Amino acid sequence: MNADNYCFCELAPLYALDLLSEEERAWVEQQLIECPELAEELAEYQTAAAAIIYSSPAVEMAADLKDRLFDRLGLDSPVTVEEKAPPLPFFSVRSQDVNWRPHSRVPGVSIALLNTDPIKREIVGLLRAEPGVRYPFHIHATGEEIYMLEGDLVIGNEAYGAGDYIRSHAGSNHAPHTNGGCMFFFRTSMDDEYPELATVG
Numbered sequence: 001m002n003a004d005n006y007c008f009c010e011l012a013p014l015y016a017l018d019l020l021s022e023e024e025r026a027w028v029e030q031q032l033i034e035c036p037e038l039a040e041e042l043a044e045y046q047t048a049a050a051a052i053i054y055s056s057p058a059v060e061m062a063a064d065l066k067d068r069l070f071d072r073l074g075l076d077s078p079v080t081v082e083e084k085a086p087p088l089p090f091f092s093v094r095s096q097d098v099n100w101r102p103h104s105r106v107p108g109v110s111i112a113l114l115n116t117d118p119i120k121r122e123i124v125g126l127l128r129a130e131p132g133v134r135y136p137f138h139i140h141a142t143g144e145e146i147y148m149l150e151g152d153l154v155i156g157n158e159a160y161g162a163g164d165y166i167r168s169h170a171g172s173n174h175a176p177h178t179n180g181g182c183m184f185f186f187r188t189s190m191d192d193e194y195p196e197l198a199t200v201g
Contacts, residue, residue, distance in 0.1 A: 003027055008038055016045035091115070098126065105197055108133040121190045128183045137175035141191035144168040151182030 006024070008031050014020050015028045032038055062068075070076065093114050103109035108130035115124040121141075126149075129135070146153070146166040153160045155176045160166055168174065 008041075012038075012042050013045045013049075015042065016049040100126075100128065106133070106136060109135065116190075118190075122187065123190055124187045125185075126183060127186055129178045129181060131179065131181040132177075133181075134177040135175060136194050136196045137173060139173040139193040139195070140168050140170055141189040141193065142170045144172075144188040144192070145186065147185040149183045149185060152179050153177075153182045153184065154179065 003023070006027050008028065011020060011024055011028050015025060020028065028042075032042065098112045098114075100110045100112045103111055110128045111125055112128075113123060113125040117123075129151075144167070146160075146168075148160050148162050148164045148166070150162050153166075153176050155166065155174050159179075
């Protein structure tokens, strides 16, 4: 459709339903700037669009719908909840099975991952640092939790030791260091940012 043939009364309902192309959306938004009184008309469409989902009657899904769909697609039917093996009551890692690996970019640091949750974007593990190690400056995507097991960890002007618990909030940042070496348990986000490391080839 040519922009010369656009009509606000025709495009406004589609705008409210988010069904317009970028060009059509831009045209509607330009009309709202030029004629602010059109905003009231658009608001009525948006109110009606928001009510659609609540005004539709609930439709019961057929019990065999999933099986019919998989059959039509030529796929094996997925395992139902009843057929799944019961989940283990817990997960554990024995001390002799802890797998320490050198940190890929921080000399003097070893990490043992205990659990990785790709859904929550969270990692849980142990970190061990040699004396004098300075961990890179980083920004927390979500909260970070540390429980000190041994040694010292200095964050800002505070030194923490065995038995201390430290929680950093989302958006906080620091570059901790250790004087005599340390080991701690941690829970943090896979999405933490390391600006210093990002610039190092």
